Amino acid sequence: MNKVLSHTTLDVEQIRKDFPILKREVNGKPLIYLDNAATSQTPQQVIDVIVDYYSNYNANIHRGVHSLSQEATDAYEQARIKIQKHFNAKLSHEIIFTSGTTHGINLVANGFSSLLKKGDEIIVSALEHHSNIVPWQMLCERTGAILKVIPMNTDGELVISEFEKLLNPNTKLVFVNHVSNALGTINPIETIIEKAHNVGAAVLVDGAQAAPHIKANVQELDVDFYVCSAHKMCGPTGVGILYGKEEWLKKLPPYQGGGEMIAEVTFEKTTYADLPHKFEAGTPNICGGIAFGAALDYMNTVGFNTLANYENELLEYATSQLQAIEGVKIYGTSKHKTSVISFNVGNIHPYDIGTILDKLGIAVRTGHHCAQPIMDYFKIPGTVRASFMFYNTKEEVDTFIASLKKAIMMLS
Known part of the structure; x- marks a missing residue:
């Protein structure tokens, strides 16, 4: 490097x-x-990691006792720890591997289907990517919650004074991007998070455009959820992460059912695995996760x-x-x-x-x-x-x- x-x-x-x-x-x-x-x-350093995985230790993870499976598991979980440290998450199981930012947002939106009721309010900003609009509209259709919008001005900035007017005790969730993909605007997420928390609302930040340029410290931000994708950070497509505070991830139900996310399955009842596996059903993008860790190594070496x-x-x-x-x-x-x-x-x-x-x-x-x-x-x-x-x-x-x-x- x-x-x-x-x-x-x-x-x-x-x-x-x-x-x-x-x-x-x-x-x-x-x-x-x-x-x-x-x-x-x-x-090339990340490409080499991808080639090395498929050339030398391609195997399914977490379930195998053989050497290749254990090597792949170790590399995948080490990547999770790299990501945890990069974003300064408190716990490694607060990092959930996803297929990308869109997957992470949908996971949270699906989870809130069981937590919202008719008349609850959620807030989006006018600067959002469709991926941070459509899942919340679908959530409102399912629950009867009301979607409100933080307006923007001609400079492409959010009008925070109007955001303050939208907040009230019925506000349950606020979601905003860290950086606008269309305009490049860096939003004042510290202010948004603090004001949302003052009325008891949770906050999801779409970090897809910010993560390649800004090293987000999730504990310092006190953000509830943060999502991003590897392919915007010198990594491969098809992999990303959802950071979620442990207490929130425990409240949300699983997004998908299948292998890996279970503790025990009978035809009478299924119990779910602990974090992070509760949200990681099926065989993951193992190579992608490992390569994401390598991409972060590369970018952190640059600084x-x-x-x-x-x-x-x-x-x-x-x-x-x-x-x-x-x-x-x-x-x-x-x-x-x-x-x-x-x-x-x-x-x-x-x-x-x-x-x-x-x-x-x-x-x-x-x-x-x-x-x-x-x-x-x-x-x-x-x-x-x-x-x-x-x-x-x-x-x-x-x-x-x-x-x-x-x-x-x-x-x-």
């Missing part, structure tokens, strides 16, 4: 050598990958403060370059952002810009980014979104800007 040169400077060229995909070309041009908010790329500082430099540089282009409008202008820029150019459709950029080897995301209420607020069909990670460079930003200018000229 590459060494960090200083507290604020990365040896980016050395780091880029860890990512095989960055060497490829797209449409005859060197790949410039600016779709990191959707999925980050994977370093979260270091990578965040560098990514912020990229954000500021790209923002200033974009603002100099006539007709560009940036959506999400909060002072507190991660390295995401959503923008449009005049009346040009974002899809058309994205298509031309792809022909020039540049990967960006276009559309509503599974955050349609945000687009409806701004009265737009979608945006072009460029999102950066610590392996991107200012030279790539320069090429992106030059290519964007070419696209605008072609489409104007």
